[in-house]
Amino acid sequence: MKKITIVIFCFGIYSGSLAQDLLSLVDKNEPKKKEHVTNAFKSSRVLNGHSMELIGRGELDVRILHRFGEINSGPNNLFGLDQANMRLGFDYGLLNSLTIGIGRSNVGKELDGFIKFRPVWQSTGPGSFPVSIILVAGMTAHTQPWTDTANKNYFSNRLAFYNEIIIGRKFSESFSLQLSTVFVHRNLVALANEENDVYALGIGTRMKLSKRMAIVADYHYIAKGLNKNVYKDPFSIGFDIETGGHVFQLLFSNATGMNEKSFITNTTLNWARGSIRFGFNLSRIFTLGKRH
Amino acid sequence: MTIKTPVLFFLFLSLTSLLYSQQRYFTKNGNISFAAGSGEDIDGVNKATTSVFDATTGQIEFAVLVKGFEFKRALMQAHFNENYMESDKFPKSVFKGKIINIDKVNFQKNGVYPVTVKGILDMHGIKKELETTGKLTVTGETVSSNAEFTILLSDYNIAIPSLVKDKISKTATIQVNCNYTILK
Numbered sequence: 419m420k421k422i423t424i425v426i427f428c429f430g431i432y433s434g435s436l437a438q439d440l441l442s443l444v445d446k447n448e449p450k451k452k453e454h455v456t457n458a459f460k461s462s463r464v465l466n467g468h469s470m471e472l473i474g475r476g477e478l479d480v481r482i483l484h485r486f487g488e489i490n491s492g493p494n495n496l497f498g499l500d501q502a503n504m505r506l507g508f509d510y511g512l513l514n515s516l517t518i519g520i521g522r523s524n525v526g527k528e529l530d531g532f533i534k535f536r537p538v539w540q541s542t543g544p545g546s547f548p549v550s551i552i553l554v555a556g557m558t559a560h561t562q563p564w565t566d567t568a569n570k571n572y573f574s575n576r577l578a579f580y581n582e583i584i585i586g587r588k589f590s591e592s593f594s595l596q597l598s599t600v601f602v603h604r605n606l607v608a609l610a611n612e613e614n615d616v617y618a619l620g621i622g623t624r625m626k627l628s629k630r631m632a633i634v635a636d637y638h639y640i641a642k643g644l645n646k647n648v649y650k651d652p653f654s655i656g657f658d659i660e661t662g663g664h665v666f667q668l669l670f671s672n673a674t675g676m677n678e679k680s681f682i683t684n685t686t687l688n689w690a691r692g693s694i695r696f697g698f699n700l701s702r703i704f705t706l707g708k709r710h
Numbered sequence: 711m712t713i714k715t716p717v718l719f720f721l722f723l724s725l726t727s728l729l730y731s732q733q734r735y736f737t738k739n740g741n742i743s744f745a746a747g748s749g750e751d752i753d754g755v756n757k758a759t760t761s762v763f764d765a766t767t768g769q770i771e772f773a774v775l776v777k778g779f780e781f782k783r784a785l786m787q788a789h790f791n792e793n794y795m796e797s798d799k800f801p802k803s804v805f806k807g808k809i810i811n812i813d814k815v816n817f818q819k820n821g822v823y824p825v826t827v828k829g830i831l832d833m834h835g836i837k838k839e840l841e842t843t844g845k846l847t848v849t850g851e852t853v854s855s856n857a858e859f860t861i862l863l864s865d866y867n868i869a870i871p872s873l874v875k876d877k878i879s880k881t882a883t884i885q886v887n888c889n890y891t892i893l894k
Contacts, residue, residue, distance in 0.1 A: 439771075440734070440762035440763070440764060440769055440770075440771045441760060441762055441771045441773050441804070443734070443736070443762055443893060444736045444738060444760060444762055444893065453777065456788055456791070456792075457788055457791075457792050473784075474783075474784025474785060474788075475784065476784070477783075477784055477785060511784075514784070591798055591799075629792065629793045630793060630871070660793075661871075661873050661874070662789070662873065662874045662877065663785065703785045705782070705783040705784070705785065
């Protein structure tokens with residue numbers, strides 16, 4: 419009995435040493451690492467609103483945005499293409515989870531700037547978290563000359579502010595969804611019966627069609643602060659097309675504004691009447707700073 | 711108590727195999743880098759390559775996590791993982807093969823030994839045979855391996871869209887630099 423045990427024992431050692439998989443000799447005790455989930459969206463914007471993505475550290479994103487005129491304005495205006503509203507913007511990644519940006523829109527001759535921060539990054543592995551949480555704080559200043567010169571016009575009257583919380587998740591390689599709340603405060607509003615504070619709830623999503631193309635849509639429900647007979651909820655739908663360093667977003671939207679304050683508080687076109695605009699966002703990434 | 715021949719035989723086998731297992735070398739922080747740019751620099755490096763080889767049989771294996779490749783540009787790294795290597799679907803690339811002239815390497819004597827390696831590279835879901843020359847450098851108890859070879863990206867089902875074909879080469883030149891210590 420003893421001998422058999424010895425034989426079995428020896429054979430055990432022998433066959434163990436014949437193991438074909440050498441890597442398993444060093445890999446088996448490898449702890450799994452926490453990994454961040456990236457590329458929930460191709461761009462740092464869903465279409466109009468901020469997406470749950472940030473640009474990388476040291477990257478400069480040059481953004482050229484266009485919204486043409488109303489499609490139902492007829493062939494004489496080439497279905498809106500005669501008219502162009504635009505925003506030129508620069509975003510820069512200070513850290514992988516901290517982006518700053520500035521921009522200027524010709525609508526209202528408006529300057530805007532924002533800080534975007536990701537305190538929680540969706541991850542997998544040990545200590546993972548199922549969603550990303552992003553905070554955005556921005557400010558806008560229109561630079562149009564005052565039409566009413568009889569009043570005392572303070573500089574602060576030109577300003578508006580917005581704060582946004584985004585909670586998003588990349589559910590799979592092809593599907594991402596995010597929810598957001600936006601609060602906009604305008605220091606000065608046009609009419610006495612308008613409210614300075616506007617609250618909106620946003621939803622944004624992406625469905626990938628191929629590795630480099632996706633359908634994206636974003637919608638903001640104006641919850642409080644605007645006269646819904648005049649102002650409509652902004653809704654945009656379009657395509658993401660990524661080509662190396664560029665991301666093109668071709669879209670249809672009822673919003674004209676291209677910053678948070680502008681598209682949330684100043685959208686008057688109505689999808690139901692077919693009064694929408696064609697537009698595009700062009701994003702080109704340049705790598706400036708060092709990554710590490 | 712009499713010890714019978716088969717027992718002795720197995721004892722002998724197990725002893726020799728124990729000796730053999732002394733002659734395995736490993737690393738967990740080997741370097742594997744590649745260059746695949748033609749119009750611009752597309753270089754990635756992975757500094758956490760795991761590799762093990764058996765000094766007796768010549769069996770050699772490498773494994774890298776595709777997400778572990780680092781690029782100078784964050785965007786390039788994102789595209790590498792998302793568009794080309796699909797690292798969520800194919801997280802690991804593995805090479806398993808044999809140093810066919812391992813008998814020419816004297817691990818007791820310092821020196822540089824040219825070697826030929828033959829095996830299967832499993833990358834992006836495709837397994838393909840690969841043969842390359844390289845060298846093993848023995849310095850006391852440590853051994854380093856160096857090799858450079860070129861693969862055709864289309865062999866591994868990695869498609870280059872026509873829009874970027876001026877910038878990305880059809881081939882990738884891969885460099886291997888690993889420093890091994892004895893696996894105990």
